[in-house]
Amino acid sequence: MELKNKKIAIDDFMSERKDVLKTWVTGKDVTNFEDGVKYQSTISADKNFAKKLFEADRDGITLSQPRAGVALIEEHIELLKKLQVECDLLPTTIDAYTRLNRYEEAAVGIQKSVEAGTSKLNGLPVVNHGVAACRHITESLDKPLQIRHGTPDARLLCEISMASGFTSYEGGGISYNIPYAKRVTLEKSIRDWQYCDRVIGLYEENGIRINREPFGPLTGTLIPPFISHTVAIIEGLVALEQGVKSITVGYGQVGNLVQDIAAIRSLRELSHEYFRAYGFEDYELSTVFHQWMGGFPEDESRAAAVISWGAAVAGMSGATKVITKSPHEAFGIPTAEANCQGLRASNQMLNMMRDQKFPPCKDVDLEVELIKREVRAVMKKVLELGNGDIAVGTVRAFEAGVLDIPFAPAMCNSGKMLPIRDNNGAIRVFDAGAVPLPDDVLTMHQDFVAERARVEGREASFQMIIDDINAVSHSKLVGRP
Numbered sequence: 431m432e433l434k435n436k437k438i439a440i441d442d443f444m445s446e447r448k449d450v451l452k453t454w455v456t457g458k459d460v461t462n463f464e465d466g467v468k469y470q471s472t473i474s475a476d477k478n479f480a481k482k483l484f485e486a487d488r489d490g491i492t493l494s495q496p497r498a499g500v501a502l503i504e505e506h507i508e509l510l511k512k513l514q515v516e517c518d519l520l521p522t523t524i525d526a527y528t529r530l531n532r533y534e535e536a537a538v539g540i541q542k543s544v545e546a547g548t549s550k551l552n553g554l555p556v557v558n559h560g561v562a563a564c565r566h567i568t569e570s571l572d573k574p575l576q577i578r579h580g581t582p583d584a585r586l587l588c589e590i591s592m593a594s595g596f597t598s599y600e601g602g603g604i605s606y607n608i609p610y611a612k613r614v615t616l617e618k619s620i621r622d623w624q625y626c627d628r629v630i631g632l633y634e635e636n637g638i639r640i641n642r643e644p645f646g647p648l649t650g651t652l653i654p655p656f657i658s659h660t661v662a663i664i665e666g667l668v669a670l671e672q673g674v675k676s677i678t679v680g681y682g683q684v685g686n687l688v689q690d691i692a693a694i695r696s697l698r699e700l701s702h703e704y705f706r707a708y709g710f711e712d713y714e715l716s717t718v719f720h721q722w723m724g725g726f727p728e729d730e731s732r733a734a735a736v737i738s739w740g741a742a743v744a745g746m747s748g749a750t751k752v753i754t755k756s757p758h759e760a761f762g763i764p765t766a767e768a769n770c771q772g773l774r775a776s777n778q779m780l781n782m783m784r785d786q787k788f789p790p791c792k793d794v795d796l797e798v799e800l801i802k803r804e805v806r807a808v809m810k811k812v813l814e815l816g817n818g819d820i821a822v823g824t825v826r827a828f829e830a831g832v833l834d835i836p837f838a839p840a841m842c843n844s845g846k847m848l849p850i851r852d853n854n855g856a857i858r859v860f861d862a863g864a865v866p867l868p869d870d871v872l873t874m875h876q877d878f879v880a881e882r883a884r885v886e887g888r889e890a891s892f893q894m895i896i897d898d899i900n901a902v903s904h905s906k907l908v909g910r911p
């Protein structure tokens with residue numbers, strides 16, 4: 431396959447579309463693209479995800495959104511009706527079988543859920559349910575709806591979701607491959623996601639604005655901001671090339687206040703820097719802050735504290751949206767009430783933050799500059815490897831370990847770069863692997879780590895990293911001995 435970061439010609443798209451729609455029986459529901467456009471044009475403006483984000487970003491408001499999804503349509507509607515009372519934006523989380531295009535097994539899961547009278551899947555199998563059933567969801571709810579998942583080949587899911595009236599689609603060719611799959615090549619996942627972005631570009635050409643959100647947190651395990659920013663910017667550029675106009679770039683909270691605030695500010699500024707450098711001007715940018723994505727304390731009060739801290743920092747950072755967690759995070763899929771508890775705690779914090787702004791802070795400025803230097807160094811190398819083509823450069827950057835996502839299952843990820851917390855809990859680089867950080871930046875990271883090792887009276891080691899991975903579950907931030 432000849433991968434290139436080029437808008438897919440409409441004839442090539444329509445030809446590929448015929449094959450995509452054959453991959454499951456419900457593909458026939460979307461044979462006529464215009465039918466999806468016509469249905470989308472019936473969605474009221476106050477239920478358009480892109481519009482809601484644009485207005486919130488303009489007004490400096492941080493919106494709240496949970497994750498949620500169950501197997502059966504009526505059950506899912508009932509769940510979202512409870513959640514929409516407490517949130518600004520609604521999800522529909524897709525089940526694990528659908529994420530791997532295993533629709534036969536999703537069908538079994540639906541059957542078992544019907545027999546059991548409760549969900550036996552960890553999300554909604556949208557492809558199996560098809561357009562008519564999913565339109566019932568979007569018609570039954572009052573808030574904008576987004577598809578959230580983890581699908582390397584999300585082409586059919588995209589077609590059916592958009593024709594069903596969802597107005598936002600999460601994911602990307604890197605962020606839904608590397609953390610979620612083992613044997614999928616980046617050439618294929620990036621190309622399949624160009625197709626998804628082209629679907630949304632085609633809705634845009636027909637006057638329907640659909641929001642796209644690259645998956646910010648990646649593996650959610652001690653991810654340095656510069657790594658997730660680089661992936662978000664690349665996926666944003668790929669989406670813009672396919673005609674997407676509404677982009678939400680994201681970041682997973684690490685827990686150090688200065689770094690988290692600097693992360694959101696630098697993410698916004700760097701996205702504009704690269705999008706404009708590529709000649710894009712007429713896009714709408716927003717940011718999303720994911721509450722702590724690592725291990726959670728089992729105790730529900732302690733979990734509520736983690737959630738509240740995430741909401742407070744999201745508000746302080748000026749993120750357009752915060753993705754909330756629930757006090758059941760340590761156990762699994764939350765009940766509706768637990769999900770609502772996470773939303774209520776988050777909204778209380780957002781409301782109390784709304785009347786105040788985080789003051790100018792030298793430490794935040796320094797962290798912003800450090801993140802910018804790191805992202806620019808990696809992006810420069812990615813573009814060199816691709817001879818200017820960001821998609822080709824991305825594939826080669828992962829092959830060379832120039833882009834390297836910690837603790838990822840994907841075989842195409844080299845997994846040599848190791849993160850670690852410094853003495854204040856910020857994420858630093860313990861081993862850069864082949865990630866091309868400037869020498870003086872590398873020295874700064876080594877100094878940060880050496881300071882912690884001195885304070886703790888132990889050598890920086892892999893054990894220290896393990897301690898950091900477990901720290902929050904044990905009610906700490908830094909994994910002290």
Ligand SMILES: CC[C@H]1O[C@@H](n2cnc3c(N)ncnc32)[C@H](O)[C@@H]1O
Nearest residue numbers: 497498499500523552553762763764
């Ligand atoms: C990205 C991982 C996050 O998604 C959450 N998640 C995954 N599936 C569901 C689900 N079906 N309902 C609610 N939360 C969910 C999970 O708790 C974790 O916090």
